[in-house]
Amino acid sequence: MRFFEYESRAIVAKAGIPVTRHGFAKTPEEVRTIAAEIGGPVVIKSQVLTGGRMKAGGVQFADTPEEAEGHARHVLELEIGGHMPRGVLVDSKAAVKHEYYAGVVWDGIRKRPVMLFSDMGGIDIEEVAEQHPDHVARMHFSTLRPFADWQAKQLIASLGVSGSALSRLTPILARLARLFLDYDMTLAEINPLGQLDDGSFVALDAHMDMENEARPRQKALLHELGVGDEETRQAREPTPFELAGEQVDAQDHRGVAGNVTEFDGNLGLVIGAGGGSLTLFDAVRAHGGDPANYCEIGGNPSVRKAKGLAKLVLSKPGVDKIAVMMSIVSNTRVDIVARGVIKACVELGFDPAEKITIFRIPGAWEEEGFKILERYGVDYADRSVSLHEAARRAVEKIQGTGASNGAGDGFRQTTGDVGAETDV
Amino acid sequence: MSILLDENTTFIVQGITGREAVNLTRECLDYGKGAKIVGGVTPGRLGRDVHGVPVFDTVAQAVEHHGGPIDGSVVTVPPAFTKDAVFEALENDVKLVVIVTERIPRGDVAEMVELAAERGARIIGPNCLGIIVPDVIKMGGIGGPAKDAAKSYRPGPVGVISRSGGMTTEMSSTLSAAGLGQSTAVSIGGDAIIGSTYAELMPLFEADEETQAIVIYTEPGGRMEAELARWVTENNSRLPIVAFMAGRFMDEMPGMSFGHAGTIVEGKEDTASEKIARLAEAGIVVAEEISEIPTIVKEKMGARV
Numbered sequence: 001m002r003f004f005e006y007e008s009r010a011i012v013a014k015a016g017i018p019v020t021r022h023g024f025a026k027t028p029e030e031v032r033t034i035a036a037e038i039g040g041p042v043v044i045k046s047q048v049l050t051g052g053r054m055k056a057g058g059v060q061f062a063d064t065p066e067e068a069e070g071h072a073r074h075v076l077e078l079e080i081g082g083h084m085p086r087g088v089l090v091d092s093k094a095a096v097k098h099e100y101y102a103g104v105v106w107d108g109i110r111k112r113p114v115m116l117f118s119d120m121g122g123i124d125i126e127e128v129a130e131q132h133p134d135h136v137a138r139m140h141f142s143t144l145r146p147f148a149d150w151q152a153k154q155l156i157a158s159l160g161v162s163g164s165a166l167s168r169l170t171p172i173l174a175r176l177a178r179l180f181l182d183y184d185m186t187l188a189e190i191n192p193l194g195q196l197d198d199g200s201f202v203a204l205d206a207h208m209d210m211e212n213e214a215r216p217r218q219k220a221l222l223h224e225l226g227v228g229d230e231e232t233r234q235a236r237e238p239t240p241f242e243l244a245g246e247q248v249d250a251q252d253h254r255g256v257a258g259n260v261t262e263f264d265g266n267l268g269l270v271i272g273a274g275g276g277s278l279t280l281f282d283a284v285r286a287h288g289g290d291p292a293n294y295c296e297i298g299g300n301p302s303v304r305k306a307k308g309l310a311k312l313v314l315s316k317p318g319v320d321k322i323a324v325m326m327s328i329v330s331n332t333r334v335d336i337v338a339r340g341v342i343k344a345c346v347e348l349g350f351d352p353a354e355k356i357t358i359f360r361i362p363g364a365w366e367e368e369g370f371k372i373l374e375r376y377g378v379d380y381a382d383r384s385v386s387l388h389e390a391a392r393r394a395v396e397k398i399q400g401t402g403a404s405n406g407a408g409d410g411f412r413q414t415t416g417d418v419g420a421e422t423d424v
Numbered sequence: 425m426s427i428l429l430d431e432n433t434t435f436i437v438q439g440i441t442g443r444e445a446v447n448l449t450r451e452c453l454d455y456g457k458g459a460k461i462v463g464g465v466t467p468g469r470l471g472r473d474v475h476g477v478p479v480f481d482t483v484a485q486a487v488e489h490h491g492g493p494i495d496g497s498v499v500t501v502p503p504a505f506t507k508d509a510v511f512e513a514l515e516n517d518v519k520l521v522v523i524v525t526e527r528i529p530r531g532d533v534a535e536m537v538e539l540a541a542e543r544g545a546r547i548i549g550p551n552c553l554g555i556i557v558p559d560v561i562k563m564g565g566i567g568g569p570a571k572d573a574a575k576s577y578r579p580g581p582v583g584v585i586s587r588s589g590g591m592t593t594e595m596s597s598t599l600s601a602a603g604l605g606q607s608t609a610v611s612i613g614g615d616a617i618i619g620s621t622y623a624e625l626m627p628l629f630e631a632d633e634e635t636q637a638i639v640i641y642t643e644p645g646g647r648m649e650a651e652l653a654r655w656v657t658e659n660n661s662r663l664p665i666v667a668f669m670a671g672r673f674m675d676e677m678p679g680m681s682f683g684h685a686g687t688i689v690e691g692k693e694d695t696a697s698e699k700i701a702r703l704a705e706a707g708i709v710v711a712e713e714i715s716e717i718p719t720i721v722k723e724k725m726g727a728r729v
Binding site: 106108109111112113126142143144181184186211212213214216217234235236259261272273274275276277278279281282283285286294296298326327328329330331363364383384386387388389 | 444447503504527528529530531533534535537538539542553565566567568569572573575576586587588589590591593594597598601614616617621641643646647648651668670671672673674677678679680682683684685686687691712713714715
């Protein structure tokens with residue numbers, strides 16, 4: 001999960017790394033007050049979780065509190081890359097002599113964190129690495145042993161940085177390495193790391209990304225920063241449909257029936273598991289299909305959750321039919337998913353045979369599952385039908401129905417009697 | 425032969441009294457020649473048994489009861505306790521640790537991997553279903569109950585390595601149906617940092633006489649396909665490799681993660697299209713559909729004979 005710049009600053013400061021005087025504001029009036037407290041020229045920076053702020057006009061300079069307030073009025077209303085700012089950061093404009101870069105990321109191949117340091121800060125590090133490779137130093141470090149100052153010193157000195165800059169940079173980089181591990185970051189970056197006219201160093205901008213999986217154990221920090229549990233901080237804000245998917249999955253702790261992502265097609269997908277969903281989504285599109293959603297079933301969810309997910313997808317505006325497909329299941333029971341999707345159709349007044357283009361889930365308890373599907377006349381396939389072939393059939397069926405078939409035409413009495421349906 | 429496991433491999437299940445672990449234990453005992461599960465560990469449950477497997481409080485007790493070193497451990501404890509459980513196994517001389525648990529923060533995984541390297545041990549996973557040697561032994565939930573696993577996996581010449589547990593079975597089943605059995609199939613896990621990557625398992629398959637070809641399942645995110653491409657190029661491997669790449673749609677959605685935690689596209693090199701290009705450069709065929717894989721494998725194997 002990404003942090004806003006003002007939060008990243010707080011994290012950096014908490015780790016003992018100097019930052020410029022700054023404040024976070026949500027109104028132009030607050031901006032004026034903070035600017036007056038700081039005194040002197042300030043920078044107003046839009047707080048959005050996306051890049052390109054400078055280009056979009058989300059960063060403005062002001063010499064007086066009045067000017068700052070005026071800029072804030074504009075910046076607070078400015079949408080950047082589809083994001084409205086959460087507020088603005090009011091930062092004192094520092095007299096910077098030189099800009100450095102310091103960052104830590106994971107290296108999945110070496111399976112260790114790697115620290116990067118450059119004496120060419122202020123620009124994208126990947127660009128520096130490409131164009132001036134001799135200005136970027138890298139060092140992998142252990143997660144088992146505590147990070148030592150000499151490691152930071154050695155990295156900095158490898159670029160020829162000496163004198164007081166070396167001794168002043170060393171604790172900053174060491175603290176950055178420690179905070180990366182202490183707070184389960186996937187990215188901890190200070191860019192630029194500015195050297196001021198008096199020779200001291202400050203973090204002028206920081207970018208922090210925390211691993212989602214670590215959120216439960218980083219509650220104290222998140223609480224301190226005021227980040228709520230409901231804030232997903234994904235690359236894109238969740239839609240109401242996706243949030244409804246999360247609620248379905250949260251009904252009980254058995255398995256997964258969720259991870260829903262909204263698309264705008266007409267073929268609803270009830271698919272799984274992790275790799276199977278990726279494969280099937282590609283397969284539907286490769287055959288010219290237009291998925292209404294992505295989702296994942298796995299880990300043997302309850303009938304209730306499978307039903308809830310299918311209902312959600314079936315009720316999505318624009319969805320004509322659904323395809324229920326998974327790679328061969330070993331843990332999730334075929335019959336449970338079959339019951340769930342049939343119940344969903346029946347409870348919504350749809351004929352399962354009409355609404356379900358294909359049911360392709362082979363594996364554990366498949367005989368029981370196939371029996372249920374047969375009873376409702378649902379077209380199903382076993383493992384002899386490949387994932388791509390199943391996807392092709394689903395697309396063929398939905399395209400065969402024509403565009404005029406909306407949700408209304410699905411209201412047809414099923415052949416089964418109502419009594420039997422309730423205990424599907 | 426096989427890699428990593430054979431019929432004599434002994435292992436324990438850590439977290440054995442959990443619901444999924446109980447099932448997994450049954451499955452492994454029933455499959456093939458019957459796994460030698462010499463104990464289970466759940467703190468506070470000493471003296472119980474799970475399908476006849478004695479339960480201990482500590483790994484040390486299990487080792488003592490067994491009367492000698494134990495080869496492996498399947499770790500199924502919750503994410504907050506996984507690191508400790510894995511450290512316990514490693515410090516008790518377990519040399520092969522299969523971590524089933526998902527949602528473990530990377531920092532913990534890195535520590536486990538680092539300690540394993542220091543102890544000369546290997547980790548498979550996390551977020552994986554384990555290892556199977558068809559008709560001989562399985563270690564983990566891979567393939568499911570013994571009768572289901574028997575439907576999908578057959579002995580034969582293909583080594584399978586997959587970032588998705590379910591797709592390990594899907595691809596193996598497709599191979600089996602076409603008459604191509606598997607020497608060993610390994611579900612390596614779907615996380616950003618895992619104990620054993622494709623390139624790290626390749627030398628084992630390379631040394632295994634039975635293995636004549638490799639089939640891999642890959643996804644966007646991370647650099648391990650590039651690492652494999654490099655390994656293949658540098659080592660002049662005797663084994664033809666056929667790959668399948670899922671999640672091509674993710675290239676249009678940078679910063680989003682689908683399917684597995686490790687799939688997030690953070691840079692250009694992480695994308696499906698870039699990986700396909702890398703693999704192709706190294707002579708690895710990337711199949712468009714899984715159903716094409718057996719034909720390509722047969723062609724490639726034929727070409728080498």
